[in-house]
Amino acid sequence: MTENVHAEEPPDAVERPEAEDSIANDSPAQFVRWFREVAPYVHAFRGKTFVVAFGGELVQAGALNSLVQDLSLLSALGIRLVLVHGSRPQVNEQLRLKGIPQYFDRGLRVTDAAALECAKEAAGEILLDIEAAFSQGLPNTPMSGSRIRVLTGNFVTARPVGVIDGVDYRHTGQVRKIDVQALRAVVDSGSVVLMSPLGFSPTGEAFNLAMEELATRVAVVLRAEKLIYLTETPGVLDSDGSVDTELARVDAERLLQQKTLDEDTAYFLEHASRAVKQGVARAHLLPYSLDGSILLEIFTHDGVGTMVVEDTLEDLRQATMDDVGAILQLIEPLEQDGTLVPRGRHAIERDVEKFWVAEHDGIIYGCASLNIWREDRMAEMACLAVHPDWQGEGEGDKLLRHIEARARASGVRRLFVLTTRTSHWFIKRGFVPSSLADLPRDKQATYNRARNSLVFIKRL
Known part of the structure; x- marks a missing residue:
């Protein structure tokens, strides 16, 4: 288990950002009203566990720092966080630079030895980028004077996907077991848990995992309040092109059966529906391209993405x-x-x-x-x-x-x-x-x- 701690003590007097002063001075009543409206959500989610999953596309798009600032706010409000990152575009880029061909089947990468090494390198780089982002403590940001502890560890035991219809997936794996006791102990300590899409067999063999499957399994075993996928898609769209902000699980499954959704949305919606079916209270599909989408989804009535629940929340x-x-x-x-x-x-x-x-x-x-x-x-x-x-x-x-x-x-x-x-x-x-x-x-x-x-x- 590795640890990254930002323990800088806050100064006696912290200069408030100009934007904050502007909000308070321009419309103090509006600010007070907003703060009071947010309070019930803060109370409702304090002490609850959120699993937040995002692909390497978010990192590639330069959205990591703003996301980490938002996550730091959630942590400061008493929300327990488990982060699961992906690395597909980074692996693809490394394979391309090395002139190594890529193979996919059924949406899964066929991970040979060379691809596995690229997956390890990519996961390591993103892990360091995330830890660095949590350690910034930049003035005039929500990270100012923060104390965020980020922990990683070998919580996941994996097994090989094996051979399906004659295709040997080599080092592509599936989650066999999650060390729930160890994971829950870290979450309960108030630390942010960071998980890479890699798992290891009892014999020490490494496997490349799908970020979506790993996040779903973690959310289920932790009985998380929320599973949040930050994706390239805006969520599930209605016939008029607007985002369907809330879906009962049975309606989500009906949409999947109709096969009218684009491939990426359907893939995430399938995992969200599965998580809710297995006991996760709510699963969300949010666009990472919208700055602050995770805050808007959690602290506003309608949110900005698609939320899947067992029954509609109205x-x-x-x-x-x-x-x-x-x-x-x-x-x-x-x-x-x-x-x-x-x-x-x-x-x-x-x-x-x-x-x-x-x-x-x-x-x-x-x-x-x-x-x-x-x-x-x-x-x-x-x-x-x-x-x-x-x-x-x-x-x-x-x-x-x-x-x-x-x-x-x-x-x-x-x-x-x-x-x-x-x-x-x-x-x-x-x-x-x-x-x-x-x-x-x-x-x-x-x-x-x-x-x-x-x-x-x-x-x-």
């Missing part, structure tokens, strides 16, 4: 006591501006079973409550709130449709709302102006005449 579910704090955060701004009736924590806790929440990737971004009067076959939808960042995307409509479906399932024939600010929104969705006398008597008795809310009713 979820509408009944609230629990654990959701009370998030509900209060959603509705408090609307209470303050008079859109919603003020409710205290006690009221939310008392009625929490009446609330439904909209959740994405563990973040609650919307809520609504449903109060039923069974004898009148009526129900009230109240406390409809959607976080500002999710407004305009149809999330309010999703909550409304869900509440309507729950009301119908309970035998309700009419759904009503009381509102002072959003009359037109409800009218556009089939609600009609009504009077206080049209409401259940119990609701009439508790009506707040000081607010003078308008009554709207929709037949279900």
Whole structure:
């Protein structure tokens, strides 16, 4: 096991980058809002393991330094990192310079003795480049004053691919076993683990491995929260050319069966789908050509690449006591501006079973409550709130449709709302102006005449 440590102590006073000063001075409110919005993701992923895989193409494109800075930020936020790099273009270049022919079959390199030596040299060079990037500690960058420990080791036992349909793959190998205990110990120590696409047999024979297979196996055995592939492709594209930001695994497998994807995208999507099927929470395909893509994918709602999950992460579910704090955060701004009736924590806790929440990737971004009067076959939808960042995307409509479906399932024939600010929104969705006398008597008795809310009713 080898170790590379950058242990430079931070100075007593670190000069802030000019860009940071510009952001804070130009729009302090925007900066504060952004920081608060990112906080739930930081909390959710602290202590979780991410496996990040990238090919030699990323290194060749000069994107390594910016990636390492982003990874250093993730490490500083408490995210545990395992990096798996590839080296195909570097191996190809060395073989070309030496005048050695290359052979591929079924997408795998046939690794003869000469190709294996080139693979070792290429892996060694990239390994040193990555360690050097982690050791920079450049002023005015996220690496300033950092302390990042990078560890490598012989965690992988490999076996030969063998002979398939008469083709002897020689020193091309497959992962036989990963030393999970040793790997987890290093990850738990807070060090960044760096793995090259090489494995060794119990007899000491070296094998050239596919980076994608190695990363998938590592993510599975570590039960990683995320497996992230940084690729030359933008992700899976829809028919209109836009990136499909989220795919359920079954949908990913359906796409693969249709064989309509380009070869590179299909290859990465196949490994991402396999990882999720075997227990990895989420697998991502991100373009390394977009600076900061890994940060944008992790810390924004929609991300910038394609994420594969066992089931889609958009979820509408009944609230629990654990959701009370998030509900209060959603509705408090609307209470303050008079859109919603003020409710205290006690009221939310008392009625929490009446609330439904909209959740994405563990973040609650919307809520609504449903109060039923069974004898009148009526129900009230109240406390409809959607976080500002999710407004305009149809999330309010999703909550409304869900509440309507729950009301119908309970035998309700009419759904009503009381509102002072959003009359037109409800009218556009089939609600009609009504009077206080049209409401259940119990609701009439508790009506707040000081607010003078308008009554709207929709037949279900």
